[in-house]
Amino acid sequence: MLAVAVPSIRADLGLTTGTTAWVMSGYVLGYAGFTMLGGRAADLLGRRRMFLTWLGVFLAFSMLGGFAVDGWMLVAARFVTGVASAFMTPAAMSIITTSYPRGPQRDKALLVFSGVGAGGFSLGLVIGGLLTELGWRWVFFAPVFLAGAILLAAFKLVPAETRPQPARRGYDLAGAATAAAAMLLFAFGIVRIEHGGEGLALTLGALAAGPVLVAVFVVIERRARVPLVRLGIFRHAAMVRADAGALLFLGAFFGFQFIITLYLQELRGWSSLQAAIALIAMGCDAVLAPTLTPRLVNRYGNGRVIFGGFLLAIAAYGLFLPVGMDWSYAAMFPSLILSGVAFALAYGPLTIAATDSVAPEEQGLAGGLLYTFTQFGSAVGISAVTAVYGIASAGGDGSPEAVLDAYRTALVVPAVMILLGAAVSAFGLRATRPDDVRGGTRRPGCRPRV
Numbered sequence: 001m002l003a004v005a006v007p008s009i010r011a012d013l014g015l016t017t018g019t020t021a022w023v024m025s026g027y028v029l030g031y032a033g034f035t036m037l038g039g040r041a042a043d044l045l046g047r048r049r050m051f052l053t054w055l056g057v058f059l060a061f062s063m064l065g066g067f068a069v070d071g072w073m074l075v076a077a078r079f080v081t082g083v084a085s086a087f088m089t090p091a092a093m094s095i096i097t098t099s100y101p102r103g104p105q106r107d108k109a110l111l112v113f114s115g116v117g118a119g120g121f122s123l124g125l126v127i128g129g130l131l132t133e134l135g136w137r138w139v140f141f142a143p144v145f146l147a148g149a150i151l152l153a154a155f156k157l158v159p160a161e162t163r164p165q166p167a168r169r170g171y172d173l174a175g176a177a178t179a180a181a182a183m184l185l186f187a188f189g190i191v192r193i194e195h196g197g198e199g200l201a202l203t204l205g206a207l208a209a210g211p212v213l214v215a216v217f218v219v220i221e222r223r224a225r226v227p228l229v230r231l232g233i234f235r236h237a238a239m240v241r242a243d244a245g246a247l248l249f250l251g252a253f254f255g256f257q258f259i260i261t262l263y264l265q266e267l268r269g270w271s272s273l274q275a276a277i278a279l280i281a282m283g284c285d286a287v288l289a290p291t292l293t294p295r296l297v298n299r300y301g302n303g304r305v306i307f308g309g310f311l312l313a314i315a316a317y318g319l320f321l322p323v324g325m326d327w328s329y330a331a332m333f334p335s336l337i338l339s340g341v342a343f344a345l346a347y348g349p350l351t352i353a354a355t356d357s358v359a360p361e362e363q364g365l366a367g368g369l370l371y372t373f374t375q376f377g378s379a380v381g382i383s384a385v386t387a388v389y390g391i392a393s394a395g396g397d398g399s400p401e402a403v404l405d406a407y408r409t410a411l412v413v414p415a416v417m418i419l420l421g422a423a424v425s426a427f428g429l430r431a432t433r434p435d436d437v438r439g440g441t442r443r444p445g446c447r448p449r450v
Contacts, residue, residue, distance in 0.1 A: 039368015
């Protein structure tokens with residue numbers, strides 16, 4: 001919702017360009033930096049407890065953002081709400097994966113879960129546009145009311161669980177601190193890519209320090225008696241492939257969405273509300289993900305449905321590459337609707353594939369890893385298209401035609417990312433006879449794989 005409200009926030013509070021960028025990036029920094037830790041905390045400290053606690057934190061700091069009178073308050077509120085999301089989202093997903101038995105029932109639950117999330121991505125743009133018309137502070141206050149209602153309902157509806165026993169040999173605090181620091185440095189470096197030459201040394205330093213801390217983290221985990229992350233989890237090829245595919249798919253999707261928003265508002269002069277309504281076609285995933293996708297997964301298996309989603313996304317982004325100065329909405333519509341259908345086909349099955357082969361006691365960790373990859377993918381996609389657009393526009397004369405050429409160049413980024421994702425997902429294709437999955441039943445040894 002915040003994306004379309006940023007211009008109003010900047011004008012009202014008189015924010016600099018750098019501070020405005022961090023209003024958006026602060027959330028990504030907190031989310032990507034702590035998701036892996038949040039996923040493991042759900043396994044070790046209790047999924048229900050983590051979900052309720054951090055939903056309350058999200059509510060409080062979203063309210064703080066609504067009352068902000070300075071840029072630093074907004075950035076701080078966004079960062080903490082990102083951290084809260086990093087803890088409560090893997091907890092929410094692991095509540096689902098541990099509440100349903102492995103198989104068609106769990107798959108359907110995850111597809112509904114991912115469908116709701118997919119709808120949030122797209123419908124948030126429209127809701128944000130409507131709320132911004134009332135005043136940008138409502139973009140922060142509206143989630144307070146919604147989160148409050150969810151919190152009250154969750155106390156009654158989220159099933160109670162046996163409280164996990166405290167680790168006899170303590171918790172891996174060194175591993176937790178190192179992992180969080182590494183993820184924060186990676187996320188910081190990625191979101192700074194869009195600044196180009198400004199502060200280049202700081203960007204490169206963060207990106208170089210990240211891998212060093214990852215290496216330190218691996219050493220700590222190998223020696224830890226109770227590791228934060230059991231490194232053997234990465235032997236699940238299907239999980240790793242799904243996480244990598246999700247990174248590339250989400251990066252391409254959000255990079256594409258970001259460029260379209262700029263094209264409509266900055267080049268075509270559409271209002272934030274007009275642009276948001278135009279993009280509502282991408283919200284078809286909210287309907288298709290919980291209805292059509294489960295049937296396709298039951299019939300063809302995860303791998304084929306995911307690959308089909310990637311192919312549709314390739315078509316969607318490819319059709320938009322020759323975008324013109326005066327394209328009608330009818331000319332844009334095929335790309336918008338295809339990208340929404342592609343999201344419906346790929347996102348939910350990727351979620352299933354990322355958790356299906358993982359033991360119940362590590363479902364929170366598997367969810368944390370998935371959301372770490374998706375958040376990094378989002379950051380990479382948006383930062384990369386922004387950086388490429390900046391480089392391309394710097395070589396132009398500032399005319400509308402030069403700006404349009406820069407948009408076309410930036411659109412190559414999501415096209416390349418989705419092609420790479422299709423290649424990754426193709427490795428998981430495996431011939432599965434229709435009668436092995438038809439009707440939601442699977443014969444032993446014939447489970448569709450990604």
